[in-house]
Amino acid sequence: MGREAEAVKYRGRRRWNGSWGKVWWDNELLFEIQKFEAKVTADREDVFISISKDSKIVSLTGELSFTIKSVVNRNINKYLEAWKQGLDPRGTFIGLIDDPDAVDGQKERCSIDNVWFNDLILMSFEKGKVVEKEFTAGFTPEDASFIETIGA
Known part of the structure; x- marks a missing residue:
């Protein structure tokens, strides 16, 4: 495919629209999802080679955050009760971007x-505003994987 044909294939309408993103938390669709982000950060240690400073990856950190427009309590109470008993429950998230114009x-x-x-955000509100709750979480990067990816 030539450069002109390639450019036509990737017009502005082909850019992903986050409105088509979906998230499942423990196999339950978060229909009120507003924002979702999962990232892996390389934790590095300095390595010196002569007078130059390089770096070496020594570990990976997984971070997840999401914001919902509150409708139901979801699993918050389940996690709170587990924490109060000294337990550390773990969950599964699946994120999907499925823009029909991709x-x-x-x-x-x-x-x-x-x-x-x-x-855990137990309660949060502001008068005159739709209630939103933002959550932060961590995960082990070895437990993250792409099920489907968009290729060239």
């Missing part, structure tokens, strides 16, 4: 297992 109808899906919460 090139060749492709989609991207990622599975993240062994997810733990750093905090």
Whole structure:
């Protein structure tokens, strides 16, 4: 395919629209999802070679955050009760981008297992505003994988 044909294939309408993103928490669709992010960070240690500073990956850190427009309590009470008993429950999240205008109808899906919460928003509101709750969590990067990816 030539450069001109390639450019036509990737017009502006082909950019992903987050409105088509979906998230499942322990196999339950979060229909009120507003925002979702999962990332892996390389933790590095400095390595010196002569006078130059390089680095070496020594571990990986998984971080997950999401915001919901509150409708139901979800699993918050289950996690709170487990914490109060000294337990550390773990969950599974699956994120999907399925924009119908994506090139060749492709989609991207990622599975993240062994997810733990750093905090639980029990209640939060502001007068005159739709109630939102933002959560932060961690996961082991070895327990994350792409189920589907968008190729060229």
